Amino acid sequence: MTASPEVAIRAGGTEDLAALVRLESLAFTPPWNSVQLASYLALPTSRTWLLSGGTPSRTLAYALFQVVAGEAELLRIGCDPAHRHRGLCRRLLAEALDALAAAGVERCFLDVAAGNHAALALYRSLGFRETGRRPGYYPSGETALLFTRESRTAR
Numbered sequence: 001m002t003a004s005p006e007v008a009i010r011a012g013g014t015e016d017l018a019a020l021v022r023l024e025s026l027a028f029t030p031p032w033n034s035v036q037l038a039s040y041l042a043l044p045t046s047r048t049w050l051l052s053g054g055t056p057s058r059t060l061a062y063a064l065f066q067v068v069a070g071e072a073e074l075l076r077i078g079c080d081p082a083h084r085h086r087g088l089c090r091r092l093l094a095e096a097l098d099a100l101a102a103a104g105v106e107r108c109f110l111d112v113a114a115g116n117h118a119a120l121a122l123y124r125s126l127g128f129r130e131t132g133r134r135p136g137y138y139p140s141g142e143t144a145l146l147f148t149r150e151s152r153t154a155r
């Protein structure tokens with residue numbers, strides 16, 4: 001676990017379901033529901049990171065990955081809207097990517113809506129590069145950008 005005066009970052013698990021349900025419903029429309037999140041947490045391939053802070057301390061941000069055969073996919077990342085643009089997800093994602101790389105993950109993939117400027121800036125700032133796009137990929141009709149980050153060359 002990493003700690004500073006303000007936040008703590010740690011790996012999560014099934015015991016974090018309630019916090020994830022709460023944050024997911026704040027971050028995404030539509031959110032994954034508790035059944036979907038519980039199914040994700042039950043997978044042996046799931047890797048979850050949480051960031052907590054405040055007084056009293058509560059979970060403020062989360063990142064959900066799936067890791068298979070040395071490759072990770074970032075499935076969800078979200079921050080409590082009251083705590084956005086304070087660098088929390090950058091810290092969380094940077095630490096999670098470092099931990100994955102240390103565990104042997106060679107690259108990380110994700111997809112992001114072309115109009116999600118906050119997420120695009122976050123990913124680019126951490127070394128993700130666009131490697132493809134899928135027009136009309138999301139139910140909204142928005143284009144998905146596919147991003148990849150190579151663990152060895154990202155830093």
Ligand SMILES: CC(C)(COP(=O)(O)OP(=O)(O)OC[C@H]1O[C@@H](n2cnc3c(N)ncnc32)[C@H](O)[C@@H]1OP(=O)(O)O)[C@@H](O)C(=O)NCCC(=O)NCCS
Nearest residue numbers: 027077078079084085086087088089090112118119121122
């Ligand atoms: C995208 C999201 C996870 C960013 O979390 P966050 O904790 O606010 O991000 P950070 O404060 O760590 O910001 C990191 C960088 O992202 C960019 N960024 C974050 N919020 C931004 C905003 N509102 N506008 C523009 N850029 C923004 C900036 O480049 C920022 O770096 P800077 O502060 O040095 O300018 C958050 O907005 C969120 O939960 N959104 C809803 C869920 C979502 O869209 N997830 C991604 C799906 S692909």
